[in-house]
Amino acid sequence: MDTTRPWGGVLSGSFPAFVLLQGSLYAAYGTVSPFLPSFLGERGLTSGEIGIALAAGTMMRIAAGPVAGYLADRYDATRGVLGLIAAASGLIAFAYLASDGFWPMLVVSVLHAAAIAALAPLADALTLAAAEREGTFSYGWVRGAGSAAFVLGTLVSGVLIAWAGLASIIVSCGLLFLLTAVATGCVPRAPAREALPSLGFGGIRELLALAPFRRMLVVAALIIGSHALNDGFAVIRWREAGIGPGTISLLWSEAVASEVIVFVLIGPWLLARLGTASATMLAAGLGVLRWSIMATTTSVPILATIQPTHGFTFALLHLAAMHLFARVVPERLAASAQTLYGNFGLGVASAAMTAMSGLLYGAFGAGAFWFMAALCALAVVFAAHLHRAKTFA
Numbered sequence: 001m002d003t004t005r006p007w008g009g010v011l012s013g014s015f016p017a018f019v020l021l022q023g024s025l026y027a028a029y030g031t032v033s034p035f036l037p038s039f040l041g042e043r044g045l046t047s048g049e050i051g052i053a054l055a056a057g058t059m060m061r062i063a064a065g066p067v068a069g070y071l072a073d074r075y076d077a078t079r080g081v082l083g084l085i086a087a088a089s090g091l092i093a094f095a096y097l098a099s100d101g102f103w104p105m106l107v108v109s110v111l112h113a114a115a116i117a118a119l120a121p122l123a124d125a126l127t128l129a130a131a132e133r134e135g136t137f138s139y140g141w142v143r144g145a146g147s148a149a150f151v152l153g154t155l156v157s158g159v160l161i162a163w164a165g166l167a168s169i170i171v172s173c174g175l176l177f178l179l180t181a182v183a184t185g186c187v188p189r190a191p192a193r194e195a196l197p198s199l200g201f202g203g204i205r206e207l208l209a210l211a212p213f214r215r216m217l218v219v220a221a222l223i224i225g226s227h228a229l230n231d232g233f234a235v236i237r238w239r240e241a242g243i244g245p246g247t248i249s250l251l252w253s254e255a256v257a258s259e260v261i262v263f264v265l266i267g268p269w270l271l272a273r274l275g276t277a278s279a280t281m282l283a284a285g286l287g288v289l290r291w292s293i294m295a296t297t298t299s300v301p302i303l304a305t306i307q308p309t310h311g312f313t314f315a316l317l318h319l320a321a322m323h324l325f326a327r328v329v330p331e332r333l334a335a336s337a338q339t340l341y342g343n344f345g346l347g348v349a350s351a352a353m354t355a356m357s358g359l360l361y362g363a364f365g366a367g368a369f370w371f372m373a374a375l376c377a378l379a380v381v382f383a384a385h386l387h388r389a390k391t392f393a
Contacts, residue, residue: 014188015137018127021183022146025086025123028176030153032093032169039096039166040105049102056106057113058351062343066204068118069339072125073203076192078335082122083184089115090177096170119180121338124322129190129334132326140319144263147315151256203336212328215382216321217341219280221349222379223287223317226372228353230294233361233368241298251300251307258311266311267319276323277386283317284383287376295369313376324386 040050068085072078092112099105124143131139153176160168207213238248271279290309293302321341329337360368 013134013136014130015142017183017186017188018130018137018142019145021123021180021187022127022142023149024176024179024183025119025149026146027149027153028089028173028180030150031157031176032173034154035157035161035166035169039169040109042166043096043100043105045102045105049105053102053106053109057109058347060110060113061117062347062351063117064114065117065121065339065343065347066336069121069125069335069337070203072118072122072335073333076332078122078125079184079187079189081335082119082126083181085115085117085122086119086177086181086184089119090174090181093170093174093177097167116177117343118335118339119177121342122335123180124342125334125338126184126187126190128322128326129331130188133190138268139322140263140268140315143318144260144315147256147260147263151253151260203333204340207329207333207337207340210328212324212386213337215386216280216324217345219284219379219382219386220317220321220341220345222375222382223284223313224346225349225353226287226291226375226379227314228350229357229361229368229372230291232354232357234294236361237294237366238298238303243298243300247300251303254304254307255310258308259315260311262311262315263319267316270316271319271323276320276327277383279316279323280320280383280386281380283312283320284376284379287313287379288373291369291373291376295366295373298366 037050037054040053041047045053068081072081075081089112092108092115095108095111096105099108124139127142128139131137131142153172157169157172160172235248235252238251239245243251267279270282274282286309290306290313293306297303325334325337325341357368360371364371
């Protein structure tokens with residue numbers, strides 16, 4: 001990307017449309033994700049039934065995401081498939097309001113999970129392709145706007161719940177998903193492709209035959225999987241250490257803010273200077289540092305110092321993966337690559353490590369973070385092999 005290009009050129013291109021697309025999508029996620037379990041409980045589900053409904057949704061997302069990616073690639077219709085499933089996500093969300101009890105809620109949860117499974121990967125595929133094609137903006141700028149919108153959606157949801165109850169999050173997320181569908185229609189069409197991928201699983205086999213793509217899937221699974229213990233048990237550990245809720249909120253917000261900063265500013269700069277492989281190794285290495293410190297201390301000043309590394313262990317890794325995909329994945333398989341990365345490289349790893357984290361924390365307490373550090377150390381080894389791929393300069 002030409003960083004000397006004036007902002008007028010950026011704003012006159014498709015950048016605003018992609019900010020609207022990613023912003024509305026992640027605002028919808030931020031609106032509903034933190035509060036959906038509470039809404040299900042209010043509608044009569046027990047804790048066990050809520051767990052079943054959420055787990056069933058996770059399994060459906062893992063299964064449905066690659067199917068949507070395949071259809072988008074097979075028919076050269078990424079924008080059309082994204083618009084369709086975004087509209088379906090909005091409409092199905094409203095069905096939560098008409099449902100009570102376990103079985104109706106389970107059905108709606110599974111249907112909604114199927115609809116939203118490929119939203120983020122397909123939005124990423126469109127954004128990444130446009131950023132590479134136009135050269136007027138960075139993918140990280142748009143994705144950073146999405147992260148900021150997620151935080152804003154979560155904050156607004158808290159206000160709405162206090163004013164109108166938990167049902168308000170269903171209304172707001174439904175409307176935001178519908179806005180995502182509208183925003184999809186505002187982004188430009190990609191040039192038509194001449195070649196189509198092979199039928200069946202040929203496209204997936206072709207992707208997995210790319211050594212850099214395979215290695216990045218492994219690296220991403222290891223690093224993102226290592227976050228599961230933090231996401232599930234960091235707050236529990238901090239509360240047990242006597243850290244108050246206000247301080248915990250600030251620590252958590254610091255991590256999210258660092259994510260936005262890396263997406264928009266630091267990450268693209270580092271990628272331009274280090275290259276994909278070295279940036280990936282940096283993300284993994286900082287993961288080793290982050291989890292090692294989490295295993296050894298609950299000192300608030302030290303935690304405040306280490307929380308910004310989240311921007312590197314998540315956002316820089318994601319930018320590096322997008323950078324790699326843009327260079328090694330054939331355009332006709334871009335949507336399939338994104339859904340494989342999102343649903344298998346990240347989704348399955350997160351689900352598996354979330355389940356394992358409970359066992360590890362129960363057995364070792366804070367010492368479980370050493371296992372997460374070991375995962376990132378292993379990721380450094382796999383990332384180092386990316387230097388040997390001829391794809392990278």
